[in-house]
Amino acid sequence: MKLVKPLGNELNIKRYVGLLPELDELFELIELVGSWGTVKLLGEIEHSDHVFPLIGIVLGTEDKTVPTFSLFSGVHGLERIGSQVSLAYLRTFLNLLQWDKSTQDVLKRNRLVLLPVINPVGMFLKRRSNGQGVDLMRNAPVKAEKLHPLSLYGGHRISSKLPWYQGPFNAPMEYEAQILCRFVREEVFESKVAISVDVHSGYGARDRFWFPYAKTRNPFKHLAEVFALKSMLDKTYPNHIYKIEPQSRQYVTHGDLWDYLYDQHQSLEGNRLFLPFCLEMGSWLWVRKNFRQMFSILGVFNPITRHRLQRTLRRHIHLFDFLFRAIQSPGHWAEIPPNEKIILRKQAIDFWYDD
Numbered sequence: 001m002k003l004v005k006p007l008g009n010e011l012n013i014k015r016y017v018g019l020l021p022e023l024d025e026l027f028e029l030i031e032l033v034g035s036w037g038t039v040k041l042l043g044e045i046e047h048s049d050h051v052f053p054l055i056g057i058v059l060g061t062e063d064k065t066v067p068t069f070s071l072f073s074g075v076h077g078l079e080r081i082g083s084q085v086s087l088a089y090l091r092t093f094l095n096l097l098q099w100d101k102s103t104q105d106v107l108k109r110n111r112l113v114l115l116p117v118i119n120p121v122g123m124f125l126k127r128r129s130n131g132q133g134v135d136l137m138r139n140a141p142v143k144a145e146k147l148h149p150l151s152l153y154g155g156h157r158i159s160s161k162l163p164w165y166q167g168p169f170n171a172p173m174e175y176e177a178q179i180l181c182r183f184v185r186e187e188v189f190e191s192k193v194a195i196s197v198d199v200h201s202g203y204g205a206r207d208r209f210w211f212p213y214a215k216t217r218n219p220f221k222h223l224a225e226v227f228a229l230k231s232m233l234d235k236t237y238p239n240h241i242y243k244i245e246p247q248s249r250q251y252v253t254h255g256d257l258w259d260y261l262y263d264q265h266q267s268l269e270g271n272r273l274f275l276p277f278c279l280e281m282g283s284w285l286w287v288r289k290n291f292r293q294m295f296s297i298l299g300v301f302n303p304i305t306r307h308r309l310q311r312t313l314r315r316h317i318h319l320f321d322f323l324f325r326a327i328q329s330p331g332h333w334a335e336i337p338p339n340e341k342i343i344l345r346k347q348a349i350d351f352w353y354d355d
């Protein structure tokens, strides 16, 4: 695989048509962006006679300090449904923009940022890792605490032939991971209140909504804010389907990109908030309802039957819409007085960290 350095913003779509259905859908949607934002060619990756683009979309005002909601997907090449879910939201949002005055109004004071296909070569090769055999979600320079040394799942440096490979010792981050991190730093970090969601699939039978950390079972700094946000979601959508929890409640890993970005953001000056979440869609449910899926590698991570795919594509639009609303109205969860914050944090620790 040959890596090509990031280019300017010259995007010649024809070059990439037909490589992946998810990219083709993105090209179709790009047509609707118009003057509402910019489409950025963040980089290119050459692999087996093809060139794959990394494409970012930024909608809304050019003022980067405004509230920013961002959506990422396709980190793991097998979890195509993640990209399909974020494209479904983008489709709805862009079509609303064509006629809905309130959506148009939202973009005057807020931003929506997306990178829907982060690992196109992995997707093309039908594998979790990137073209180099590296698991991008184990690739950041973050070391987990109290992880068993023989745990492969949490990340290892034994061989790219095994899943969950972190990459070689002391190597720079993989190209895709670098592009993602740079994009987040450039387009999200300046925002005074930002929420991001990275969409994955495959773990368990429920849809889990994870917040940091993946690297440690210790509570992270913004627990009170997340707990307040969870209370708002519980009240606003009492029948929602999400199990909201710190990722480390399920498993601990090395190299989580969002741990890395969150910590990096923490080191910045100024009063700003960046909360990175992961939506882990439980695929065991799809497998249980259609057992034959077990025997296909894509089937383990994606809904195969048409009605289940449709259900999944519409299932999360409410959540993304809720989060986009939440950043626009931070008063009830992100701007809590210090004394209330102490109480909320204690409640959150009792709720999530009691054991």
Ligand SMILES: [Zn+2]
Residues within 6 Å of the ligand: 075, 076, 079, 200, 201, 202
């Ligand atoms: Zn994943």
